[in-house]
Amino acid sequence: MSELNVIKKERTAVINPIVTCQPLGAMYAVSGIERGMPLVHGSQGCSTFVRYGFARHFREPADIAVTSLHEDAAVFGGRKNLISGLGNLAARFKPDVMGVVTTCSSEIIGDDVAGFIKTAKVEIAKKMGEEAASKIKIVQINTPSFVEHQFKGYDNAIKAIVDTLAEPKDEENGKLNIIPGIVNPGDIREIKHMLSLMGVEGILLTDTSDPFDSPLRPSKADKNPYYQKGGTPLADIQDCANSLGTISLANYASSAPASLEKKYNMPSKVSEAPIGIQNTDSFIRTVKKFTGNDVTDEILDERGIVIDAMADVASRYLFGRKVAIYGDPSITVGMARFVAELGMIPKVVCTGVKNEYFVNDLKKVAKESDEDIDALFGQDLRALDVYLKENPVDLMIGSSDGRLMAKDLGIPLYRVGYPVYDRVGYQRRPIIGYNGALNLVDGITNTILDKYYETQDWKLQQ
């Protein structure tokens, strides 16, 4: 009988974190709205370091505004900063949506963010006129940095966006709401691709694919202000109250589906990321259930191509290889299930969060794969390092932050998740869906070949 061995953190200090704080998740979510602008209510570093991180990972500019809180705000509150911040942002950038993202400092000083937003709306209307002002929506997103992590911040943001902006009508729009989680542009494009193969129209809550992977072309857009094209249009977000249902592809993003279900009696399904065959099958089935649309031949062919690729390599190069996976709780569980499908052993799965769903999902993987899995729960990369010294594996799967450790341990690292800054293209290539699985099969196998085989050996030609 296979078991999940949960190892909890026994140290106080965090050493080499694999999580960051709530505001990052919220900034990511708001960036997926067309002409949407995150406004961080906090110190300049809170926006600057996230912008820097996004730039490093996505290799794209990331526009995130900040209210620049300083010592006087710490004493007298951030009222002035937030109200004038909203006013300035509205006047200069004319966004469709401004997402006010709080931080530890604005939460602790107890700013009445809701009240300030109300005042700001009046001010903006005075300055820009009622009509122009009414076009700019303001979403309040509470993301205290000292509670949970970026995944909770993402969840809070999507819920706030939906709760503030959704406008119910009497009839259904026939669309499906999809919450992609904190994933890459390639993943979101793959979700849209799968939906289109099933003839389903989706509303992505939210769609960061184009804003974080945009073409370099002579700009035909307005000079002032300049926005990357893409993102979910405000009208679509407003329309999400009239959809057939909501699917969240990240277990941590469950609040918005619950809220939509409660308010509009809309069915919802929250799952781990559709990584690998079984998880993608389950996603496709859910889409079918919600929409009534059939699974098309094209989708079955795409599935068949991955299975074919797996058959080519799985037993020859991958079977029995031990894998360590770390990072995002939803993605790591999906990856664990997929490497098990490939015949590899998900020996250890490490995440920085302490949410119970992670343990429950991983238990299922252990049971299905008939392998004992060690779960590092609420841990950091140092804990994984210590573990791997005692229990070596053949492959590591996770973000670039584990690169030095992987090098020291002599274990090859296949890069997945956020952040990946020392390789190119990972943000463009999906890991989600059948095409994502295909990428993973190729990438993982090539990594194994590089490390454990003489690549010039004639036997590889077979």
Next chain:
Amino acid sequence: MVLNLDTENRKMQDGNNDDDFDLEVKIPNSIFEKLKSIEALKARESQMCVSGKDDSIPTCDKNSTPGMITQRSCVYGGARVVLMPITDAVHLVHGPIGCAACTWDIRGSKSTGDKLYKNGFSTDLQEKDIVFGGEKKLYESILEVNKLYHPGAIFVYSTCVVGLIGDDLKAVCRQAQEATGCRVIPVQSEGFKSFNKTAGHKLACDAMLDYVIGTEEPEEEHPYSINIIGEFNVAGDLWGIIPLYEKMGVKVHTAITGDSTVAKVASAHRSKLNIVQCQKSSNYLASQMEKKYGIPSIKVNFFGLDETTKSLRAVAEFFGDEEMIKRTEELIKSEIKNLRDEISEYKKDLSGRTVAIYSGAHKSWALVSAFGELDMEIIMSGTQNGKPEDYQQIRDHVCEGTLIVDDASSMELVQLLKEYKPDILISGAKEKYLSLKSGIPHCDFNHDRITAFSGYQGFINFARVVHTAVMTPIWRLSRK
């Protein structure tokens, strides 16, 4: 000589044709007119100026406008980047996880020895710590990391949260130092303390002055020993400088803080001279060391052939040793023997090209002379954290007609780049993709640079990097 900026795209469209290059003197008016044509910038007109127009400098050193996408960082960030390169220290961030998670190992400072500084340490403050205080957690964390790593020192950084909940950082550090026997150094770097991260640089220098420098004696006292202050060994810059001084017979005791150890910094007070590279972050440290230990300092610049030569000569002259002066001249001669030829190869393509700088205040003027050696001209220079003296420096270094900008937001930068169309932007990573998306070649001159630019060979590297950025055929393709 001032360039006509109205000939749009003059270089982009045809990489090798210099014929359409108009050298007529029309500036500064056209620069200024363009500035006015950018509507959104009107409110910020006072934060920009054109050199030569009059004697003014931009309004600066003020709070950023809330709601703007300022390129500025926080005080914690400022302190972190100065201290981080000390290789055998633990840098423990007392705050919520994000402050450490977003900044560990973001600076490309290289090390010949210890790699401890590349790890990220945090006390990961949670809601209950905010309510009941985080002192106990901090104390335990210090004990833990000391036991695990036996570091040269533990720097403890306070963040916004700590400033608000009022944890007594100093007291905890003192107790922990008694318990561990390891130096535990408080850095009071609450992020919101100032709009200018330079305040963080100063705090970092204070931490070194109060707790490190002067606490140990060097193994040997060399008659010609120096410290290189404000050199952080990004991409291995230091390794282009140290060998030059060693060949002169000068002993580089340590850089502060590039590739340094706690013990080296602690015994830096016995050096005979401080040379100051980044004058933004470290002039203060040099002047304090002069006051406290009587170490004189001279300002240096290792960017460009002439500046490097001057910086070597200045040290030789300071020591006044005839033999050393002779050796130095021979060294300079042999070092630059073939370099001018190499540079002229790059110069063929780069000559007359225009440059915009938006970077740290020191770089905004310290690069000017070197660009002159490539026959390139700076048409815009700005910084996010400039003080009046920094802008004065820019004015003193650049040609007439150069646009000088303080604290531009990302939108303003894009607009300026689109209007002025420099042939290259020199900046950090956040501006890099703005630049490329606007069709402007880019050269990274910040924390995550991967090529060393200091000293003679470094300048050849730089010329190559700039040449590559400007000449890559991508820019012809992107216009289709």
